[in-house]
Amino acid sequence: MSGDDQHITEVSGTGVPIPGDDVDTDQILPAKFMKEVTFDNMADYLFYDARRDDDGEFNDHPLNRFEGASIAVVNSNFGCGSSREHAPQAMMRWGVDGVVGESYAEIFRDNCKSLGIPAVTADHETVTELQEWIEANPDGEIDIDVEDETVTYGDTVIDVDIDDAMREALVDGIWDTTSLMYSNRSKVEETVADLPYAEGDD
């Protein structure tokens, strides 16, 4: 089988602040755009409602103002609600390679890991300062160092946290869990054989 393993030790680019707590996946990618059988067009639908006025014109939503950005900076419990991978897929396809935030909903973080998008955390003040810095420096470069667990922007270097499993997966290039687990097929069979409900089935 072919895997798409790659080591992700560092991502960088300009930033886009997406302020607000509890930003749910229904906002990130409204359900009405999930009726496509591929993820190909998802970038077009990212924050679809929030980015538009009532007359359908683009408003001053950060995604409209920071076109071309690679690092999204978000607040707490980002990506809560529905499990739809459409949300991080849309972000990735729009151009997001990494996320800095206060905290994430777990399914969202797992989905980011599956896509090889580092999602790192820092405290409220640190995140807010970075968001403000981006507003003042829309062309400023931000660098997420996954290995060192730091984020660098301008003259500032901040320490950030990254979930251990995500860090290992990205740095060691083993975030393709299908390949990882596929090689353990015989062990899976042993586990199944021990399950009272799975063998000699209904």
Added chain:
Amino acid sequence: MSEGTLYDKVWDRHKVTELPNGQDQLFIGLHLVHEVTSPQAFGMLRERDLEVAYPDRTFATTDHIAPTEADKRERPLADDQAEEMLSALERNTDESGITFFGFESGKQGITHVVAPELGLSQPGMTVACGDSHTATHGAFGSIGVGIGTSQIRDVFATGCIAADKQKVRRIEVEGELGEGVYAKDVIMKIIQDLGVDGGVGHVYEYGGPAIEALDMEGRLAVCNMSIEGGARAGYINPDETTYEYLKGREYVPEGEAFEERKAYWESIASDADAEYDDVVTVDADGIDPLVTWGINPGQVIEISDVVPHPDDFEARTDREAAEQALDHMAVDPGQSMLGYDVDVAFLGTCTNGRVSDFEKAAAVLEGHTVDEGVRALAVPGSESVRTECEARGLDEVFINAGFQWRRAGCSMCLAMNDDSLEGDEVCASSSNRNFIGRQGSKDGRTVLMNPAMVAAAAVEGQVADAREYLDEGPTGGAGGVEEVAD
């Protein structure tokens, strides 16, 4: 670290190995599939030339895009995209040897309604589905987790997910529920107490007298909304209520095999001396029905209370969220939700789309009609629920009252079919999420409540206390009829 809990035991039984990234490889005993999150995963599988490893442990149905009007189920569906999703699922399941419950099967419906009623969800299993409400199945004493599309690919290819073990929080729910107060109110009370992100990093084990007293359908409603409290999964230890429910269901073994299976089920329940990472107590004694006033499920009050002031919240984030909510919902601090105008009444979903939910709503509706300004939809959670309700004559109660009686699907829970809020309509909804835009209109407003409360709101055209309908003489609830007959 927890020890001796159901979560620990089920995890251990399903753990294949530890992966180099530190996560555990966990076998998934039941994989549920629907049309929206699976086609991309089947695509990824094909790209890698892989096949579905455990088709026998995989079951599919269509729910999110399913039209709920009988004449709109003719194929091809009028909505091209919906048709494409449905045909893709039919093709994919057919090619992979996966059982698919389509419209014609009589078993189609919301995955989290279908799997329990068929006896597919059982104690001591791991259940995964590309849907965050997979926690529902924890009502049987299983670990149910919502997964993303890449993880669906993992389960297809390997039968497993890569997962981190969570902490276990025991939620001891004390007290007794009064008349007209239901499981939905219990879980909303829990979320009110613990917050929408209170469960992050944890699974919830629900227990205590208020939980043990619930029937299976009530337990399903509680576990369903675990994710609304931030917990990835939630479960209830299996007991006689669980075993009785399972007996005789299609996918449950019979006779001696049932007893053997039951021995396994009993063995995975949390030990009396199990160690939890955390234990909290929630007092549900004598609570009133709850309704949301805001834009997340934690912005919720008992119906006798008033909308809080942003300053009432300690955390800055809660204050900001409250302000946004007041603005979106057009409510004021200090206001009661009673009398809040309602345009749409929506009954159904994986939270409250089961037979007993329709019974509760019907008890309120009997002898009443829906307010003329209200569009009222009753959408059974599955086709089996629909036929069962019809066998009991409940459909007549809804139709006579002025409800539309529909076919099974997710419907206006997330408006991926034709059922949607328009403009800034207010919906009294038995669903589980009141996020902005959730019901199809970005200005739409959702008030979450139990199914009896939805019925009362439909009748009055405003948020009302359904308990007033339950003890009101001959045309009222079931109890009333008997008293008069005496």
